[in-house]
Amino acid sequence: MxxxxxxxxxxxxxxxxxxxxxxxxxxxxxxxxxxxxxxxxxxxxxxxxxxxxxxxxxxxxxxxxxxxxxxxxxxxxxxxxxxxxxxDERVAQLVEDLAAQAGPVPARAPRTLREASAGSAMARGRTCYDHLAGRLGIAVTDALTARGLLRQDTGFALTDAGLRWFEDAGIGLDRRGRRPLARACLDWTERRPHLAGAAGAALCRHALDAGWCVRVGTTRAVRLTPAGRQALSALLGVGTAALG
Incomplete structure (x- = not known):
């Protein structure tokens, strides 16, 4: 049937x-x-x-x-x-994560000296919405982790010592709202996570306001100043080699 x-x-x-x-x-x-x-x-x-x-x-x-x-x-x-x-920050996270998942741009020779310089500057240091990225962002994240100020073993989290470090450095943390204090953001050039979240934003804002970094033209690239190199060396022990 x-x-x-x-x-x-x-x-x-x-x-x-x-x-x-x-x-x-x-x-x-x-x-x-x-x-x-x-x-x-x-x-x-x-x-x-x-x-x-x-x-x-x-x-x-x-x-x-x-x-x-x-x-x-x-x-x-x-x-x-x-x-x-x-x-908002969630859209920035989405775009950066998708860019990282898309993989590195296929290598090709820069067409002009200006293009080569711009690409090199972006890789050295840049802003990712409101936090530091590139080799600069990775160097700062690694230094925070090595000194026990940031944990990465169970997701990104500031330790008690890390919270005191931000306070002692005069970097105010906005702990209001639902934004995580620390969050991992996959760096699309370094292929490793750098510090994002409220702590990453506060550190980036302080670096720009204190003159540790300056923006490069109209791009996202930032350049570390001599004052910034001295501050990161004194506060986190970041060496010149790590900053590329």
Missing amino acids: RSTGTVRTPPRDAQAPGLAALAGLIADETRATCLLALLDGRAWTAGELARHAGVAASTLSEHLGRLVAGGLLAEERQGRHRYVRLA
Whole structure:
């Protein structure tokens, strides 16, 4: 006898449409370029992003509209200028993690001296949204760990000594809200985790405010100053060789 029963379709996961929509937002090279540029933690004008991405302003405006509507970017207007920034730290974490998972960029010879210098500067030190990354970020993270100020064995966590170190160094920690105090962020050039979270943000902010680091042009790259080298050596024992 033929079976008269109907084949039941398994229920779809309720999160699947949202995940697909999010992936679709990022799965465009122009939009991905904008998201990576905004990892510097600053607000950019639409015109600046259009020039950076190498597309017409009208084209970029359409892409920004989709990213804002999708909750990845926040927008504000001042006069005739339209500024956008990453919506929050969670979006920055998502972009950086995806960039790290995508793997290193295939090696090719730099086309210009300026391009070679920019790539080298980014690898030496840069901001990842609001914390330090590159060899500088890794060196600081390794030094904190070696001195027992940061634990990595069960996920990133500041020790009691680490909390005192931040206080003694005059680096205020914002422990309000739901943001983790310390979090591992996979560095896409070094392929190792560096310090993120509230502690990473506080350390980066202090480094810039105290003149330990200065930004390099309009990129995410940062350059360690002589004062910064002296401070990191005195406070954490970071040697010149580790800072590349």
